[in-house]
Amino acid sequence: MIKDKLREEMRAKRRALTTDEVKLSSEKIRDLLFTLDCVKNSKNVCTFLSAFKEPDTIGIVSRLWERKVKVIVPISDTETNTLSLSCIDSMADLKKGAYGISEPSVVKTADEKDIDVILVPGLAFDRHGGRMGFGKGYYDRLLETSSAVKIGLCYDFQLFSAIPTESHDVPMDFIITEKEICEIR
Numbered sequence: 001m002i003k004d005k006l007r008e009e010m011r012a013k014r015r016a017l018t019t020d021e022v023k024l025s026s027e028k029i030r031d032l033l034f035t036l037d038c039v040k041n042s043k044n045v046c047t048f049l050s051a052f053k054e055p056d057t058i059g060i061v062s063r064l065w066e067r068k069v070k071v072i073v074p075i076s077d078t079e080t081n082t083l084s085l086s087c088i089d090s091m092a093d094l095k096k097g098a099y100g101i102s103e104p105s106v107v108k109t110a111d112e113k114d115i116d117v118i119l120v121p122g123l124a125f126d127r128h129g130g131r132m133g134f135g136k137g138y139y140d141r142l143l144e145t146s147s148a149v150k151i152g153l154c155y156d157f158q159l160f161s162a163i164p165t166e167s168h169d170v171p172m173d174f175i176i177t178e179k180e181i182c183e184i185r
């Protein structure tokens with residue numbers, strides 16, 4: 001399947017990134033993110049906590065806390081392939097959860113409806129807002145009825161002119177890489 005082949009190719013490219021490359025690109029992505037008005041004006045931001053050499057969101061979380069923005073993170077439920085949401089107030093309260101992804105050790109339930117901006121991970125994105133995730137539909141289920149501004153974060157090599165998508169795929173409003181902000185119109 002084309003999608004599986006692209007996913008594997010993106011995983012391999014990401015694995016090959018050095019720690020310094022991840023750090024540098026993550027800082028550029030963070031700086032571009034904070035130029036967006038929707039982010040500057042946000043009160044409740046949901047973000048993934050990075051694993052597998054995804055762009056690092058720790059610097060984003062710190063900056064949000066500095067701005068007194070409420071930070072919400074997803075928690076994977078591997079039985080139902082759904083994400084539940086929890087507020088986090090400190091990095092000290094995290095533990096390794098499903099797939100080795102960090103999650104809060106004490107859950108403070110948050111409501112999807114309160115989120116104004118959500119930062120979404122992915123293996124590939126396109127300039128129409130198309131997103132390819134891990135292949136289990138976690139974010140598609142979470143964002144099915146969401147009105148939050150959806151921002152995909154990835155490296156430049158993960159942004160394509162077009163990737164295969166299906167009707168259940170929820171499109172992004174912006175994709176940010178270390179090179180650019182791609183706004184989907």
Ligand code: ADP
Nearest residue numbers: 131132133134135136137138140141144168169
């Ligand atoms: P990903 O978005 O992680 O790349 P896919 O979009 O390929 O994964 O979706 C994986 C599976 O999840 C598909 O079989 C799809 O039918 C299912 N799925 C995605 N979104 C939903 C949804 N909102 N409700 C029910 N099933 C869904």
Ligand code: MG
Nearest residue numbers: 133137140169
């Ligand atoms: Mg999908």
